[in-house]
Amino acid sequence: MLKSEYENMINRCVRCSICKWIPQVQIKNQEHASICPSIDFYNFHSHSGGGRIILALALEMGRVEMNEKVRDIVFQCTACGGCSIACQYLNTLDPTEVIMDLRRKLVQEGVGPMPKHQAFMDNVIQSGNPYGEPRKARAEWLEEGIEIDDSAETLYFVGCTSSYRRKEIARATAKVLNKAGLAFKILGSDETCCGSPLFRTGEDDQFEKIVERNVAMIEKAGIETVVCSCAGCFDMFRVEYPERASFSFNVISTAELFNRLIDEGRLKTGAGKDITVTYHDPCHLGRQAEVHEHWEGDVIEVMPIMKLNIPEKPKRCGAGGVYDAPRNVLEKLNNITLVEMDRIREYSYCCGAGGGAKAAFPEFALHTGKTRISEAESTGATCVISACPFCSTNLKDSIKESESSMDFKDLGELVLESLGRDEKNFDGMKEDMEGKHDES
């Protein structure tokens, strides 16, 4: 965001609180009317999108100093983007962008990020992943039977969480691609974090270095298409990388790819058990995955005080997210009945893990996850499906915490189940289908 845009934005909050709710016309009941996990947990107005815009103005005007309390307020937010789409229904502010800007400023001033984030960052820089796991262990999720084709032009960018923490998602994704006969390669121990943890916590300089490195490596490998099973990686590759580098490869999420492969008849689904599921839209596959459309034009003062943008400035309110593809996939898995939650698509409620919240404020993350699980339960579904290993982690923790009987599956796992067993079976598949996930 340009400095002038930032200044304009922080001066124009109406304090209407619309950013605390899903778009007003979408409210279906009292319980599921809110969109902001942060205000739901912390309750002070400072912990809403609009509240943080006011904080930015107070800082700019010198009414408040950059200190640890300011840092906490700015980071006690999942950076889910809900406030921004709500505000843009009628107004034009983008509180999430202001929050991201504040995070970068806090880091530049040496006040941020949160101590827990600092450890993550050091790990990314040293080991290429936020968990501090050894690089050489990155491809340990691979198991016998999964076919990797080093000459392929499709790259499966596994991401740190699926590589080390949610290995079942990496395996399921790879197996589905194998079953579809889509040749792909992986970067293995050369794969480095996409940079999302750095970007979301305001470490812009380090993030830019990662972008540069990853783009160079992928270009050099002659890749045409990068496939992401992680919404966080997908968001980085599709939305943030093009802001910082130019490249020629395409980026696709597994949800979009599976949908295409089913349509092309390359995946024969229908073998799984009959279940009723509900789908959780990950923020970074949904509203946050809308690319930035840069506006160029003139601001014309049609009359004093009234300024018109020519052409009209596009609003970034989530319409460009990936919503239909995962739903289409679910629809095409014959044995699945999809029941929707009250908050979906661009006005979905966050799982609670993002923006560094899970690491720095676990209680907040869990509270948010439990809220989402309770909403999922209210649909009557027995299983929550999503398409992000980070959502997976927090929602599973939340299921456990709230002693819910719900199950959680990644879209890839569900598709894999639906493909059934055949001659091209895998040793690990039975284990996966029985839900023996790797929690290491």
Add this chain to the structure above:
Amino acid sequence: MMNLDEYAREALIDAVGKKNVSFDEAILEVYAYNWGMEVVNSMHGKEPIPFSTPPVAVVLPSTTKEVSKVLRTCKKHDLTFKAQSTGLGPWNNPSRDNCIIIDLRQMNHILKIDERNLFAVIEPYVSGAQLQSELMKHGLNCHMPGAGPQVSLLASSTSMSGPGFTSPSTGYSGRNVLGVEWVLPEGEVLKLGSLGLSNEPDWFCGDGPGPSLRGVMRGLHGAMSGNGVFTRVAIKVFPYPCSTEWEITGDLPDYQFKKPDHIEFYMFDCSKYKKGERVMRAIEEAEISFMCSMLSGFGAAAFFSNSLEGVIDKVTIARMRVPILVAITGRTSRQFQYRQEVMEHLISKFKLENVIGSKFTPPSISYAEAIRNNFGMHGFISTGGVRSAHGSMESIGMCMNVTKANIPLKKKYIKREQIANDFGEAVWSTSIERGHMYNIEAMALYDQCDKHSITGVAGYCIDSNEMDLHNHLGIPLFVEGDELHDHFGPECSNYHEWLRKIKQILDPTCIADPGNYISPGKKKKEGET
């Protein structure tokens, strides 16, 4: 900012629990900000910035008992308080440097929906959209203030103003209040109306036994936190206007709404205020409208747009002089048909041209916005800042007088390039309760980042009050605080003395911030010490 002593801090923590209190500068500064504060500051000769004096603490109580404890703490420690529900607008801000904010966000329950007796009991942080969505399940609807579906229904009912776009059929917040739970400034809990009965107390009535205290509670405009904290209220609810189907498709910002059965817009240009007055009277006498608003062409175009560019595109309606927008609804096909026929009859009687469906097709989402009362925030799309500067709740004749008298005054500020040029005509006027009363508000579109513009709106507001007073144009929108009451009172039956007596009885030591109400102390005459 005053520094709160340790004992006061401890007492507040004791009242609501540690995690529900903040003394932190960053959080307090956020609560010092509000929309329109820059205009209020300018009106008081201060720097036109959107911040007031910050509060010394913010507390988040969850129960009436906690609210009462907080107020007792204020009394003991010489603090004042300002209560806020959804907190939109400068009426929520402290006017004293020893003020705490009581943010009622955690009191957010819908306690009862009484389908048979047509009322709902709510806490402060229940928004209009929340209650409406729950009422819809029972085929019911509620009144909401024009500020929008995101604001508190309790605050509007007990403490501030209250007309809205559906006022013809759903009344006005101040008239819809039934039983009330009210924590008086010193912490005592008072129950109004049938709620105070010792035998089977219930919420169905706001008056008696004994003299009604509803007028004392809020009067026309409300005490804006100047007389205590309201923790629960029963409000009247109404039959849902049309079919309760609610289906929205598409993604933001291009939502489409499947128009439910039995709702239709009508819009026509009456060209002249006199004719507009006659048409509005006739529509309201016929008791057929769900919504009936007189607007300016520009305002009407803004209702149907979500950006300034969208407004400019709607030339057909933007150039109307005195447009009236009506929503006709029906609970049944027969009722809908009857109302439409009456509407058609009036259109032909007054030789009007309905542009809906011929020259203009509203976006389908506008029907959802009409039902959900979401037109108010469209006021901000043109310049970023909007404020109702001039207006009144009066008879339609008086409202028309205000509208006409306002034009030359507004033009003065337009000429100075301080507010946007709407030819002086941008107003929103609605009937209340089928024409028993009317509300008119003249909006000033301004730029909240431009000092010249802000001082212009402030000047316009001050001049508007003076104009109302000297030209006998009815009670202005915002006569708040000692200075204005003491200015208006002597010209209006010395009402200010009575108001002050009420404050003296309820709050003799002035614990409730009187900034938007009145203080108990007599104003000293010049030279008096």
